[in-house]
Amino acid sequence: MKIVLDAMGGDFGPAPNVEAAVSAAREFGWEIALVGRQELIRPLLVQHNTANLHLPIVHASEVIEMGEHPAQAVKTKKNSSMVVGMQMVRNGDADAFVTMGNTGGALAAALFHLGRIQGIQRPALSAVFPTAKGWVLLLDVGANADCKPEYLLQFALMGSIYAERVMGIRNPRVGLISNGEEETKGSELVQAAHRLLKQAPLNFIGNVEGRNLPAGSADVFVTDGFTGNVMIKLAEGMGEFIKGMLREEIMRTTIGKLGGLLIKDALTRISKRTDYQEIGGAPLLGVDGVVIIGHGRSQARAIRSALMRAAEAVERGVVDAIETGLQALPKLRPAIANEPS
Amino acid sequence: MKIVLDAMGGDFGPAPNVEAAVSAAREFGWEIALVGRQELIRPLLVQHNTANLHLPIVHASEVIEMGEHPAQAVKTKKNSSMVVGMQMVRNGDADAFVTMGNTGGALAAALFHLGRIQGIQRPALSAVFPTAKGWVLLLDVGANADCKPEYLLQFALMGSIYAERVMGIRNPRVGLISNGEEETKGSELVQAAHRLLKQAPLNFIGNVEGRNLPAGSADVFVTDGFTGNVMIKLAEGMGEFIKGMLREEIMRTTIGKLGGLLIKDALTRISKRTDYQEIGGAPLLGVDGVVIIGHGRSQARAIRSALMRAAEAVERGVVDAIETGLQALPKLRPAIANEPS
Numbered sequence: 001m002k003i004v005l006d007a008m009g010g011d012f013g014p015a016p017n018v019e020a021a022v023s024a025a026r027e028f029g030w031e032i033a034l035v036g037r038q039e040l041i042r043p044l045l046v047q048h049n050t051a052n053l054h055l056p057i058v059h060a061s062e063v064i065e066m067g068e069h070p071a072q073a074v075k076t077k078k079n080s081s082m083v084v085g086m087q088m089v090r091n092g093d094a095d096a097f098v099t100m101g102n103t104g105g106a107l108a109a110a111l112f113h114l115g116r117i118q119g120i121q122r123p124a125l126s127a128v129f130p131t132a133k134g135w136v137l138l139l140d141v142g143a144n145a146d147c148k149p150e151y152l153l154q155f156a157l158m159g160s161i162y163a164e165r166v167m168g169i170r171n172p173r174v175g176l177i178s179n180g181e182e183e184t185k186g187s188e189l190v191q192a193a194h195r196l197l198k199q200a201p202l203n204f205i206g207n208v209e210g211r212n213l214p215a216g217s218a219d220v221f222v223t224d225g226f227t228g229n230v231m232i233k234l235a236e237g238m239g240e241f242i243k244g245m246l247r248e249e250i251m252r253t254t255i256g257k258l259g260g261l262l263i264k265d266a267l268t269r270i271s272k273r274t275d276y277q278e279i280g281g282a283p284l285l286g287v288d289g290v291v292i293i294g295h296g297r298s299q300a301r302a303i304r305s306a307l308m309r310a311a312e313a314v315e316r317g318v319v320d321a322i323e324t325g326l327q328a329l330p331k332l333r334p335a336i337a338n339e340p341s
Numbered sequence: 342m343k344i345v346l347d348a349m350g351g352d353f354g355p356a357p358n359v360e361a362a363v364s365a366a367r368e369f370g371w372e373i374a375l376v377g378r379q380e381l382i383r384p385l386l387v388q389h390n391t392a393n394l395h396l397p398i399v400h401a402s403e404v405i406e407m408g409e410h411p412a413q414a415v416k417t418k419k420n421s422s423m424v425v426g427m428q429m430v431r432n433g434d435a436d437a438f439v440t441m442g443n444t445g446g447a448l449a450a451a452l453f454h455l456g457r458i459q460g461i462q463r464p465a466l467s468a469v470f471p472t473a474k475g476w477v478l479l480l481d482v483g484a485n486a487d488c489k490p491e492y493l494l495q496f497a498l499m500g501s502i503y504a505e506r507v508m509g510i511r512n513p514r515v516g517l518i519s520n521g522e523e524e525t526k527g528s529e530l531v532q533a534a535h536r537l538l539k540q541a542p543l544n545f546i547g548n549v550e551g552r553n554l555p556a557g558s559a560d561v562f563v564t565d566g567f568t569g570n571v572m573i574k575l576a577e578g579m580g581e582f583i584k585g586m587l588r589e590e591i592m593r594t595t596i597g598k599l600g601g602l603l604i605k606d607a608l609t610r611i612s613k614r615t616d617y618q619e620i621g622g623a624p625l626l627g628v629d630g631v632v633i634i635g636h637g638r639s640q641a642r643a644i645r646s647a648l649m650r651a652a653e654a655v656e657r658g659v660v661d662a663i664e665t666g667l668q669a670l671p672k673l674r675p676a677i678a679n680e681p682s
Contacts, residue, residue, distance in 0.1 A: 132582055142520055145528040179483055179570035187486040187567045210571040211578030226528045227568055229520035231575055234551030238579035241473055241555035245614065246587075249607035259603025266590035266597045273586065 001028070002054075003310050004094040005303070007036035008063045008081040009101030011296045017100070018044040020303035025053040030311060033058050033094060036081040060084040063101075066296060070104030074112055082106060086113035089289040096290035096310035098281065100298045107143050110287040117319060119326040122147070123286030124155045125225065125293070126162065127232050130274035131216030137163050137172075138213065139285065140225035141232050147224035149192035152176070153200060157325050158285040159220035160202050165316035166283075166309060167219075175208030175218030177227060183207065189224065197222075199330050239274075280305025283313060285322070290314050342369070343395075344651050345435040346644070348377035349404045349422045350442030352637045358441070359385040361644035366394040371652060374399050374435060377422040401425040404442075407637060411445030415453055423447060427454035430630040437631035437651035439622065441639045448484055451628040458660060460667040463488070464627030465496045466566065466634070467503065468573050471615035472557030478504050478513075479554065480626065481566035482573050488565035490533035493517070494541060498666050499626040500561035501543050506657040507624075507650060508560075516549030516559030518568060524548065530565065538563075540671050580615075621646025624654060626663070631655050 003024075007017045014036060021032040022045070031054035034041050038059040045055060062080040064073040074083060082101060086109045088094040099106050107125065116123060124140035139159050144151060156174045163172035176194055178186040183194060185207055197204045208218055213231065223231070250260040280302045281294035290313040294306040313319075344365075348358045355377060362373040363386075372395035375382050379400040386396060403421040405414040415424060423442060427450045429435040440447050448466065457464060467480035480500050485492060497515045504513035517535055519527040524535060526548055538545045549559050554572065564572070591601040621643045622635035631654040635647040654660075 132585060145520055145526075145531075177571055179486055179567050185486075187565075190486075190567070210573070210575030211581070213575060214578040214582035223571075224528075226520050226531070227571055230518055230551040230564075230568055230572065232551070234554060234572055234575055235579055237552030237555040238576055239583065240552070242580065242583050244473060245611050246607070249610045250604050252607065252610070255603050256607045259600045259605075259607070262596050262600025263591050263604060264600075266587070266593065266600070269590045269593070270586050 001030040004033040004085045006081045006099035007034040009099040016300040019300035022048040024307045035085045064105040070108040074108040082109040095314045098292045100294045114287045114289045120286040122151045126282040133216030138221045141228040144225040152193035153196040156222045161321045166312045169219045172219035173205045174220045177223035178207035277302040342371040345374040345426045347422045347440035348375040350440040357641040360641035363389040365648045376426045405446040411449040415449040423450040436655045439633045441635045455628045455630045461627040467623040474557030479562040482569040483566045485566040493534035494537040497563045502662045507653045510560045513560035514546045515561045518564035519548035618643040
């Protein structure tokens with residue numbers, strides 16, 4: 001197993017990336033290539049005991065920063081850690097690429113330098129989500145603001161394969177996000193996608209609503225990249241809003257503060273149940289290689305988890321499974337989407 | 342002031358509607374017509390002291406139930422409380438219609454029997470939302486799953502007028518929901534709507550993301566009815582998910598339970614800060630009359646609040662203001678939406 005990790009990715013620079021790489025290399029024996037500016041990576045790496053570990057540094061002089069325009073940055077920064085890392089995967093020099101960096105940059109670099117899996121019309125960004133019934137997958141969360149029905153069908157297939165192989169969910173339930181559960185509900189896009197999904201060899205449970213995501217009513221939630229992006233950011237914002245109110249109101253009185261101390265363990269258990277660091281990252285699905293993207297604010301533990309997701313996706317053949325799975329989808333022409341079901 | 346209240350609307354039947362009508366009629370001196378099945382309403386009404394109150398019963402033998410197909414129900418049930426109530430507003434027999442019933446039914450009944458304000462292309466369902474900075478308005482939350490850029494422009498105008506006149510927010514900030522704050526982000530629809538909004542006489546603050554809704558970064562959040570519907574249901578679901586986890590983890594240990602007792606006042610204050618019953622309902626904007634729609638699960642206090650919102654919308658001339666406001670919008674043709682800004 002050889003994973004290339006974007007040592008420059010994330011809000012905290014190379015340090016947590018180097019720490020995560022050392023930890024994963026030691027525990028699992030993988031080779032983890034650290035791609036980025038060697039003058040920054042090397043001084044960090046020598047602080048660790050790396051005897052017998054496979055941790056090559058691959059120098060890349062440029063960095064795609066968080067605020068940069070993705071496609072432009074990828075085109076002009078040919079020696080950026082993202083571009084160099086993706087090229088290693090394409091050339092067979094690595095099995096997977098992991099980054100905590102600019103998500104749009106990773107998407108653009110993957111599209112330009114890895115390309116799509118044959119037959120995939122659009123890759124999708126996915127996100128994992130804590131729910132009342134465990135972790136679920138939501139996609140697309142931002143790669144494609146405008147979608148066609150066939151894209152959503154392919155997202156469903158890809159999400160289903162990832163949920164089964166990496167998240168360990170047998171026969172994952174696929175739900176299509178809509179503004180109502182009835183089959184006739186939804187935008188034109190969703191109604192057409194519904195008709196396609198009904199014919200596909202997937203465990204399609206029909207339309208689901210926004211409330212079904214935190215309820216965990218499906219394992220894979222399929223939507224366009226606009227809606228999915230609004231959803232993950234709204235969910236995140238709701239969590240912060242409620243946490244903020246709780247803290248504020250508890251701290252308002254002495255009795256409240258005492259109560260706050262007594263429920264501290266309960267709050268810790270909630271943090272654990274919803275701890276993204278255990279997951280670490282979610283795949284960019286549909287590109288011709290394993291790419292795992294994590295939060296910019298990831299610390300070493302989250303990055304280490306993302307490396308584990310990458311290894312699982314490689315070992316369990318997610319990319320090949322998507323390519324094979326495409327053959328089983330009904331052959332679709334755009335016209336089908338407009339025919340009555 | 343004469344408001345017609347759908348006595349049959351909501352999950353709890355006529356009782357809370359009658360109670361709310363009596364309470365509002367007594368406190369404010371309004372005439373409140375109770376529309377619905379008189380054999381159910383009258384026995385409830387006589388249980389109250391209604392001396393000197395104006396509470397006529399308007400008999401309507403049919404009811405549009407919660408699960409019914411809206412347009413079909415409105416067409417076939419000509420003597421339903423919703424249809425009869427809307428007709429009273431259209432005929433000038435009442436100033437406003439308030440219902441806790443089937444939202445789609447209210448929308449269909451309003452479209453068929455009140456019609457649109459001249460120049461409005463599509464009415465919008467709105468929702469009020471508790472945020473870190475007070476209540477905000479989100480629209481459309483479900484009337485139009487597929488929108489054109491001009492619809493969103495009109496939603497922004499209508500929402501802005503309602504926020505200013507009824508919610509008391511001076512020069513309300515209008516945000517356009519998108520998958521990124523940059524002007525270039527968004528679906529084709531959102532990018533085109535952005536260009537229109539920039540030219541409009543509104544306090545347009547640009548694109549906002551999902552997280553900005555609970556943060557209260559704008560006063561009026563504009564989106565299509567598909568996204569808006571997914572958003573309100575996701576936000577509701579997130580609230581339930583977090584509350585459920587909190588309860589579960591607090592109740593797991595004795596110390597946690599004690600802590601739970603001590604933070605009870607804090608939780609009560611949070612409930613008050615986010616108490617929808619104080620708001621009671623949100624307007625269906627763009628139809629030619631005041632229509633306020635509330636939750637099906639409303640009790641008397643929420644219904645009374647919804648009656649207050651209706652009275653405010655009438656007194657502060659929301660419908661006329663929308664008609665006038667339309668004149669100030671740049672004259673738009675669909676083609677404009679496709680020109681570069």
